[in-house]
Amino acid sequence: MSTDLGTTGGSETRELLHFVTQETRFALVNNILQHPDQLPSMYELEELNPSVSDATVYKHVQKLIDAGIVEEVALDDDERRQGYPWKFYGLTDEGREFLDEHNLLAAEETLQRIYKTISDKPEKMVKYENAPRPADS
Numbered sequence: 001m002s003t004d005l006g007t008t009g010g011s012e013t014r015e016l017l018h019f020v021t022q023e024t025r026f027a028l029v030n031n032i033l034q035h036p037d038q039l040p041s042m043y044e045l046e047e048l049n050p051s052v053s054d055a056t057v058y059k060h061v062q063k064l065i066d067a068g069i070v071e072e073v074a075l076d077d078d079e080r081r082q083g084y085p086w087k088f089y090g091l092t093d094e095g096r097e098f099l100d101e102h103n104l105l106a107a108e109e110t111l112q113r114i115y116k117t118i119s120d121k122p123e124k125m126v127k128y129e130n131a132p133r134p135a136d137s
Contacts (some may be wrong), residue, residue, distance in 0.1 A: 017102055020069060024052055024060045029099070032070065032091055034111035039073060039133050041085035047125045061089055069095035073134045084131040 020026060031048045032038055045061065046054045064070035075086040091099070099105050121129070 013102075016067065016098070019067060020064075020099070020104070022060075024049070024056065025064055027052075028057065028060055028064060029069065029091070029104075030107075030111055032089060033105070033108050034115035036112070036115070036129065037088075037133050039088035039090045041088055041128050041131065043085060043128050044125055045089065047122065064095075065089075068092055069098065071095075075132060075134055079132060079134075081132065083127075085128050088133055 020029060027049060028045060031040060031045055035044065040048070042058065042061065046057045049057055061070060065072060069092060070089050071092045073088045073090055080086040096105070
């Protein structure tokens with residue numbers, strides 16, 4: 001479903017809204033919004049969706065990337081640290097604009113507050129959460 005978000009017409013907009021609000025994809029978008037840096041790693045997305053297989057999380061993230069809602073952001077080679085993630089997933093500017101346009105960002109602050117209350121995060125998730133992230137995102 002590759003599309004230019006800036007030029008979506010009526011039926012294309014409805015189709016994209018339906019696509020983004022599919023349960024797993026919408027959960028992933030919300031996971032990105034609630035993350036402290038709004039750039040979770042794949043592992044963090046997998047941990048936040050324990051009822052979905054890792055392969056399914058990956059597949060839906062790729063679909064969101066193909067749709068132009070999410071982008072993969074990687075650390076430069078010289079910024080990568082062994083034992084830490086170097087690929088992260090965030091909303092594209094167009095994706096954020098599309099979600100905002102359709103009132104799908106209204107809960108952003110609430111999601112971030114809820115995320116801060118998660119107290120039983122695995123040690124690896126806390127480590128990954130505190131990993132260096134690309135500065136220009």
